[in-house]
Amino acid sequence: MDGLPARRPDPRVERSRTIIRAAALEELAQSGYGAFTIESVAARAHVGKSTIYRLWRDKLDLIADAFESAHEQAVPDVTTGTTAQRITMLVQHVAEVAADSLFSRCIPALIEGAGHDPRLRDFHYRYSARRRQSLTELIAGGIRSGEFTASCEPDLAAQAMLGAIFYGRLMSGEPFAPSQAPQLVAALLRPRDASSPEVS
Amino acid sequence: MDGLPARRPDPRVERSRTIIRAAALEELAQSGYGAFTIESVAARAHVGKSTIYRLWRDKLDLIADAFESAHEQAVPDVTTGTTAQRITMLVQHVAEVAADSLFSRCIPALIEGAGHDPRLRDFHYRYSARRRQSLTELIAGGIRSGEFTASCEPDLAAQAMLGAIFYGRLMSGEPFAPSQAPQLVAALLRPRDASSPEVS
DNA sequence: CCGCAGCGATACGCGTGCGTATCAGAGATG
DNA sequence: CATCTCTGATACGCACGCGTATCGCTGCGG
Structure with missing residues (x-):
């Protein structure tokens, strides 16, 4: 039915998409959601405004797509x-x-943005939930296998760990130092054998 | 030196201030920082735009003042x-x-807003830091007095507790249930005498 | 090397919000 | 009751960003 000649896709299109998505993320990082403008993105990407509107319906569409593409920084599966x-x-x-x-x-x-656009809200909640769930499952597995005893529900422990990290990020100038991670994890999981480590 | 007749302050002024601050907070809650407009606040408060500009220099001034006035919901000092x-x-x-x-x-x-205006950033950080510090001090005091043994640094424990709460608020649809508070606290503080409670 | 798709630049109409100015009337003061 | 401050309404000029349209040019596909 399609008598289309099936032309090879122009590499410029994908290149534009990539550049613009990156610029959009940088703009979101710097200006936030409210002050985000298509025109700033175009300037930052050294791209015509029309190119953006050719590839995305509107502002929200670009933002949502940029976030979804950034999602690809998948959490590495640690298996050792x-x-x-x-x-x-x-x-x-x-x-x-x-x-x-x-x-x-x-x-x-x-x-x-999650407070304004359902599509962003869905993405945000889903993304956060996934990260939290994988941690919860890891904790639950450790408890089931008897490796340690949790001091609370696995999901609550996961929430405390992730919360500590993001509290530093969002509510204070100092982000959570990764070096504190072992201490935080140890505080919420009690080895079955060893006695509790004391902190003076 | 001041030959001013010292007229009594007009009660309408303070009344306007109060109404407008409340409307501003509601507007911030509903529209967020980016979509906040003076004109929406005026409409919401059933007040002329000029009244707002008479009492605050500009948009940022109103926002900062509204937040500072809301700060008054001080944390009750629990002493029992x-x-x-x-x-x-x-x-x-x-x-x-x-x-x-x-x-x-x-x-x-x-x-x-903290990402855009230094005044808001200062307020935000200071406010969060104060809340966190009072919790940290409480924990440190309990450790010093020998009531319990912390499983980690007091400040880290405080960060985990507060973080768990705000993670639920900001990163997922479901806010942290206050009924989980005892479990969370118990998980991070170990009574000196009793054996650790087990969670199946 | 031809033809066309994608490109950057530019200009446009539109809506919106800023911060200012003006003005008549309501309400507090004394 | 006379006065004068504060108020809400309204209109204004300005700047900005949206989303659209147009136009030559570039560079890719065939």
């Missing part, structure tokens, strides 16, 4: 070591990303 | 019970405020 070690590494990884990455600098914008 | 109980009550209080209060609904706006 004891469960406690794997948990520590996961927490440490999240702390590092939160401390310094383009995506993390966009989180304030994402929070603000 | 064991230190652990006082900590639990404090955490529970923060959780309740975070779950549902006008001020807490403004936090996304505050975070966004």
Whole structure:
């Protein structure tokens, strides 16, 4: 039915998409959601405004797409070591990303945007939930296997770990130091054998 | 030196200030920082735009002042019970405020605004730091007095408790349930005598 | 090497919010 | 009751950003 000649895709299109998405994220990081403008993105990307409107319907569409593309910084699956070690590494990884990455600098914008656009809200909640769930499952697994005893529900422990990280990021000038991760994890998981470590 | 007749202050002025500050906070909660407009506030407060500009220099001045006035919801000084109980009550209080209060609904706006205006940033950081510090001191006191053993540095424990609360508020649809507060506190503080409570 | 798709630049109409100015009337003062 | 401050309404000029349209040019595909 399609008598179309099936022309090869022009490489310029994908190149534009990539450049513009990156510029959009930088703009979100710097200006936030409210002050985000298509014109700033165009200037930052050294691109004509029309190119942006050719590739995305509107401002919101670009923002949502930029976030979704940034999502690809997937959490690396740590599969070596004891469960406690794997948990520590996961927490440490999240702390590092939160401390310094383009995506993390966009989180304030994402929070603000989530209050305005359902599509952003869905993305934000889903993304956060996924990160939290994988940590929860790791903790639950460690408890099931008897490696340690949790001092509270796995999900609550996960929330405390992630919360500590983001509290530093969002509510104070000093981000959470990744080096504190082991201490934080140890505080919430009690090895079955060893006695509790004392802190003077 | 002042030959001024010292006229009594017109009550309408303070009344306007109060009404407009409240409307500004509601506007921040609903629209966020970026979409905040003086004209919306005026409409919401059933007040002329000129009245607002007569009492505040500009948009930022109003926002900063509205936040500072909301700050007055001071944390009640809990002074009864064991230190652990006082900590639990404090955490529970923060959780309740975070779950549902006008001020807490403004936090996304505050975070966004902190990225743009130094005055808002100072307020935000100072306010958060104060809350965190009072919790830290409470924990440190309980450790010093030998009531319990912390499983980590007091400040880190405080960060985990507050973080868990705000993670629920900002990063997922479900706010932190205040009923989880005792479990969270217990997980991070170990009574010196009793054996650790097990969670199946 | 031809033809066309994608490109940057530019200009446009529109809406919106800023911060200012003006003005008549309501309400507090004394 | 006379006075004068504060108030809400309204209009203004300005700047900015949206989303659209147009136009030559560039560089890719065939």
